[in-house]
Amino acid sequence: MLTFAEIKRSVLVSLWFMFLTFPIMVVRVNPIEEVVEWRWRNLIVIGAGSFALSFVWRYMMARKEAGLKRKEAGGEKAPLVRRIMDRPRLSRSIVGLVVAFVCVFPFLFSTYQVTIMSTALIYVMLGLGLNIVIGLAGLLDLGYVAFYAVGAYSYALLNFHFGVGFWIALPLGGLLGALFGVLLGFPVLRLRGDYLAIVTLGFGEIIRLILENWNEFSFGPSGIAGISRPGFFGIDMSLNTATIYVYFVLIGLVILTVFFVNRLQNSRIGRAWVALREDEIACQAMGIDKTKTKLTAFALGATWAGMAGVVFAAKTTFINPASFTFLESAIILSIVVLGGMGSIPGVILGALVLILLPEYLRAFSDYRMILFGATLVLMMVFRPQGLITGVRRVYRFQGDNGRNES
Amino acid sequence: MEPILDVKSITMDFGGLRALDRLDLDVQKGEIVALIGPNGAGKTTFFNCITGLYSPTRGDILITPPGKKTERINGLKPNHVTERGLARTFQNIRLFQNMTVLENVMIGRHCRTRTGVAGAMLRLKSAREEEQTIVDHSRAILERIGLSQFVNDLSKNLPYGAQRRLEIARAMATDPFLLLLDEPAAGMNAQETRELDNLIKKICDEDGISILLIEHDMKLVMSLSDRIFVMDYGRKIAQGTPEEIKNDPEVIKAYLGEDPDA
Numbered sequence: 001m002l003t004f005a006e007i008k009r010s011v012l013v014s015l016w017f018m019f020l021t022f023p024i025m026v027v028r029v030n031p032i033e034e035v036v037e038w039r040w041r042n043l044i045v046i047g048a049g050s051f052a053l054s055f056v057w058r059y060m061m062a063r064k065e066a067g068l069k070r071k072e073a074g075g076e077k078a079p080l081v082r083r084i085m086d087r088p089r090l091s092r093s094i095v096g097l098v099v100a101f102v103c104v105f106p107f108l109f110s111t112y113q114v115t116i117m118s119t120a121l122i123y124v125m126l127g128l129g130l131n132i133v134i135g136l137a138g139l140l141d142l143g144y145v146a147f148y149a150v151g152a153y154s155y156a157l158l159n160f161h162f163g164v165g166f167w168i169a170l171p172l173g174g175l176l177g178a179l180f181g182v183l184l185g186f187p188v189l190r191l192r193g194d195y196l197a198i199v200t201l202g203f204g205e206i207i208r209l210i211l212e213n214w215n216e217f218s219f220g221p222s223g224i225a226g227i228s229r230p231g232f233f234g235i236d237m238s239l240n241t242a243t244i245y246v247y248f249v250l251i252g253l254v255i256l257t258v259f260f261v262n263r264l265q266n267s268r269i270g271r272a273w274v275a276l277r278e279d280e281i282a283c284q285a286m287g288i289d290k291t292k293t294k295l296t297a298f299a300l301g302a303t304w305a306g307m308a309g310v311v312f313a314a315k316t317t318f319i320n321p322a323s324f325t326f327l328e329s330a331i332i333l334s335i336v337v338l339g340g341m342g343s344i345p346g347v348i349l350g351a352l353v354l355i356l357l358p359e360y361l362r363a364f365s366d367y368r369m370i371l372f373g374a375t376l377v378l379m380m381v382f383r384p385q386g387l388i389t390g391v392r393r394v395y396r397f398q399g400d401n402g403r404n405e406s
Numbered sequence: 407m408e409p410i411l412d413v414k415s416i417t418m419d420f421g422g423l424r425a426l427d428r429l430d431l432d433v434q435k436g437e438i439v440a441l442i443g444p445n446g447a448g449k450t451t452f453f454n455c456i457t458g459l460y461s462p463t464r465g466d467i468l469i470t471p472p473g474k475k476t477e478r479i480n481g482l483k484p485n486h487v488t489e490r491g492l493a494r495t496f497q498n499i500r501l502f503q504n505m506t507v508l509e510n511v512m513i514g515r516h517c518r519t520r521t522g523v524a525g526a527m528l529r530l531k532s533a534r535e536e537e538q539t540i541v542d543h544s545r546a547i548l549e550r551i552g553l554s555q556f557v558n559d560l561s562k563n564l565p566y567g568a569q570r571r572l573e574i575a576r577a578m579a580t581d582p583f584l585l586l587l588d589e590p591a592a593g594m595n596a597q598e599t600r601e602l603d604n605l606i607k608k609i610c611d612e613d614g615i616s617i618l619l620i621e622h623d624m625k626l627v628m629s630l631s632d633r634i635f636v637m638d639y640g641r642k643i644a645q646g647t648p649e650e651i652k653n654d655p656e657v658i659k660a661y662l663g664e665d666p667d668a
Contacts, residue, residue, distance in 0.1 A: 260527045267526030267537070268519055271505070275513045278502035285457060285496075287488035287517025287580050296523055392506045394558045395541060 010054040017050035018043055060382055102251055106244040114247050118315060120355040121250040122308050127335040127347040128257045129304030134333070135341035135390065136265055137297035138277025140197040142329050143184070143204025147177045147302035149211060149324035151309020156224040156319050157217075166230040166314050170307055177306020178299040180207075185298035189291055192280065204329055211321040223320025230314050246315045253311065257304055258344055264300070265342075266393050273297055274342070331355075338379055340386025349387050408470040410435050410616055411456070411492075411584055416465030418448075418455055418640075425451045426462070427640040433584060435472065438610050438617045440627045443637035444660060449620045450497055452637070453588055457494050458484040471583050489517045493577035494586040497620070499569050503562035507553060507572055510561050511544035514579025544579055551575040551605065567598040571605065578609070585609065587619040591626050603629055628652070636660065 025042040084091050106114045126148060133141045151173035158164035158172065188199050211218045218224075229242050230249055237245060264270045272293045275283040284290050313319050331354060339350020357375065361368035379387075409432040418426040425448045433439045441449050454460045456467055461481040470476045471491045479487055493514075502510050519540060525533035548554045551571050556564055561572055570590055577585055590606070591599045603626055609615050621627050627634065628648045636644040636651060638660040644651060651657055 263529055264523070264526050267533070268516060268521045268540070269523055269526050271509055271513055272516055274505055274509075275502050275516075278504060279500050281459065281484075282496065282500035282502065283513070284484040285459070285488060285494055285500075286513050286576060287485045287493075288513070289483075289485050300523065392504070392509065392558075392560065394506075395508055395545075397545065397557070 006055075006058070009058075010051050013054040014047045014051040018047045021046055064382055106247050111240055111243050114243050116356065116359045118243070118247045118250050120352050121247070121254055122312055122315070123332065123335060123351040123355050124254050124348050125250075125257050125304050125308040125311075126332045127339065127351045128254075128261050128344065129301045129308070130332050131301075131336050131342065131344070131347045132261065132264070132273070132304075133297050133301035134336050135343070135347070136270060136277065137273040137294065139294065139297060140193065141200045141298075141301070142197045142326070142333065143200035143202070143207075144301070144305060144332055145324045145326070145328040146184075146204040146207035147180055147305035148309040148312070148328070149207050149321070150180050150302075151177050151306030152313040152319050152323070153211060153218060153224075153309070154306070155310040155313045156227050159227050159313075160224055166228065166310070170310050173306040173310035174303040175306070177302040177304070177309070180306075181299040181302025182295055184302075185295045189294055201326065201329075204324075204326060208321050208324050211324070218321070221320055221322070223318060223322075225318045227313050227317045227319070229317060230311075246311070250311060253307065254348075258348075262344060265344075269293075269296060334376065338376065338386055340388045340390055342390030343386065343388045346386050346388030346390065353387070407435070408476060409433055410470050410472070411618065412466075412468040412470070412476075413456070414466040414468065416452075416455060416462040416467065418451055418460060419463045425640050426455065428465070429637070429640070429642050431635050431642070431645075433616055433618050435616055436610065436614065437632045438606065438619070438630050440631040440634045441618065441620050441637065442622070442624075442627060442634060443643075447637040448640040449637055450588060451640075453494060453586055453620065456487070457492060457586065458482050458487040469584075485517065488580050488582075491581065491583040492586060493580045493582035493584075495570075495573040495577050495588055495590060497588040497592065499573060501561040501569055501572060501576070504560060506558050507556045507561050507564065508541070508544055508548065508558065510572055510576050511547055511579045512540050514576045515540045515543060518581055547575050547579055551578075552601075567594050567601075570594065570598075570602070574605070574609075578613070578615070582615060584616045584618060587617065587621075589620055589622065591621060591623045599623060599626055602626070606630055 022043070025046060026039050028037040028039060030037055084094065105117065109117075126144070129147075130141065130144050133139050133144070154173045154176045155164075155166070155169040158169055164172075184200065184203050188196055191199055212221055214220070229237070230246060232245060265273075272283070272288045275286065275288060276290065276293050276297075280290065283293075312323070335350040335354050336347055337350075338354060339348070340346025358368055358372050361371055364371060411431075411433040413429065413431045415428045415430055416426055417424065417428055429448075429452065431439075431441070431452075441452065443449055451460065455462045456479075458479070458481075465480075467479050468476050469479055469490060469492065477490070479490065479492075482490075502513060505513070519536050521533040521536050524530075545554070545557070548557060551574060553568060553572060553575060556568060556572075561569065564572060570592075574585070574587065574590065587606070591602055594602060606617060606619070607630065610617050617630075619627075619630070631648055634644075634646065634648055634651045635642060636654070636657050643656045643660055644654045646654070
């Protein structure tokens with residue numbers, strides 16, 4: 001409803017925004033002709049725009065509040081994923097459509113599209129790996145990119161020095177990732193929350209700085225070039241075919257990741273992770289070994305980062321430490337948080353959105369990063385639980401014989 | 407016969423503060439023992455020492471699980487204490503809020519099962535069978551405790567009394583021989599307390615699990631306990647049957663203060 005009070009508030013908001021943006025949007029000093037341009041039209045646009053947006057904002061806020069109230073009253077709607085899963089025919093056709101699209105995608109679109117999709121798929125793997133550490137076990141890891149770097153450099157160096165092929169390096173990269181995961185895990189076992197975040201952040205930087213400065217080992221900032229692409233029984237492939245091949249390798253790996261992570265999270269180990277996230281003291285009091293549980297979470301999360309690193313090195317054929325900055329960790333973290341912590345479909349969607357969005361926003365050139373940032377802020381304000389909320393497994397029992405049939 | 411829990415003269419210091427002072431306590435097999443005392447007497451600290459959350463400064467905590475040898479458990483990690491058969495609940499409910507009721511109980515089975523990472527990822531036959539026994543066992547416990555209608559609800563959405571009972575169910579899933587209940591009736595109404603009374607007796611009689619509980623509800627304590635220990639300022643001030651405790655001048659003094667006319 002339009003009331004006088006609301007209009008007044010919106011007018012105030014728009015005045016405030018006009019005042020705030022006045023120096024950048026209205027005044028422009030033209031140094032060549034030495035005049036000051038006054039672009040009053042911009043002021044009007046901003047005033048009208050913020051006036052309208054403040055209504056949208058209030059409407060969304062009201063909706064969110066209403067949603068929260070419904071939740072408290074117990075009339076919560078089942079999450080979308082659960083509603084879809086409850087209808088097997090619908091969910092099967094959705095899966096079918098996705099599979100079909102995934103298969104024909106590289107033949108319908110240009111090499112450029114396939115390349116960015118492959119990049120997004122690497123981030124899906126990274127997101128799912130970090131989801132184990134953050135989403136399930138609740139350990140805030142800000143140095144996750146270190147394991148990605150370990151994987152990438154282990155393939156690059158093994159390939160450079162010993163000519164080791166992609167398919168041998170892939171499990172090796174995973175193993176080395178796991179090893180580094182345990183190495184990081186030991187000193188941080190006692191830490192949690194903010195403290196853990198800072199130590200892992202430091203760890204990530206250490207790995208990057210070592211790679212940057214230890215020239216004899218990693219060739220420093222100039223990086224390693226000419227890394228072999230994944231082989232397929234020694235067949236020579238054109239660049240175009242190779243790109244498509246990497247895409248399908250990644251699809252395979254993503255499916256494998258989803259398969260394993262899904263099994264893990266509904267197992268004894270996965271439950272222990274979630275219990276650790278929920279309440280560390282109660283978790284120990286219920287007989288769970290905190291040390292072991294944390295270390296497996298770190299190690300398994302790092303395994304996927306290591307493998308993703310190997311694929312990354314093989315895909316780009318060139319790596320240097322600049323690819324493994326803190327910003328990467330932050331993006332992977334955003335993928336997990338934005339997608340929905342502890343939710344596999346959420347993380348996949350999050351990765352696709354966060355990686356593909358900046359690419360497709362290129363049309364907006366200068367404004368794309370602002371739009372990207374604004375999207376993140378709005379998401380966190382209106383949907384803090386992520387795109388797709390993680391749901392706990394439902395156990396169904398038939399009559400009284402206690403058989404678990406789900 | 408050996409007591410299943412024998413605490414000998416434990417002392418717990420936090421810096422200069424002596425929270426427990428040479429405290430002795432024992433629990434015999436099949437017994438329900440209550441530990442009472444005014445707020446701040448050190449009852450929960452005592453629980454934390456036994457269950458490994460704190461390591462006592464001095465003294466011995468000996469356990470004798472049925473059919474096993476006596477063992478000193480001072481300074482063991484909490485999960486190892488639980489593995490040896492002591493399970494506890496918490497005064498301020500500490501459920502795994504975003505897990506379902508069934509999963510909360512399944513967590514209790516963790517230390518009695520073995521499936522590792524590889525077994526879980528490959529879903530080996532042994533892992534599947536173990537998972538099935540975990541589910542069946544947990545469900546049976548929920549049935550016994552009277553929570554089966556909540557199986558798939560998130561535990562944070564449960565009514566308060568049910569949350570308290572879920573804590574007991576979760577502890578029972580670890581197959582304990584001694585259950586330590588920290589104020590199980592706190593915040594319950596009269597009806598819920600009566601049900602709890604029956605439940606605790608049932609657990610003790612039918613499952614053969616001994617019980618050590620901290621409780622402020624004197625009616626419940628008097629109805630349940632075989633023996634009562636009374637603490638104040640970290641010391642034991644009395645022990646005995648409910649009848650003896652009711653008339654003990656020390657206990658009356660601790661709870662009601664000194665009688666100026668006496």
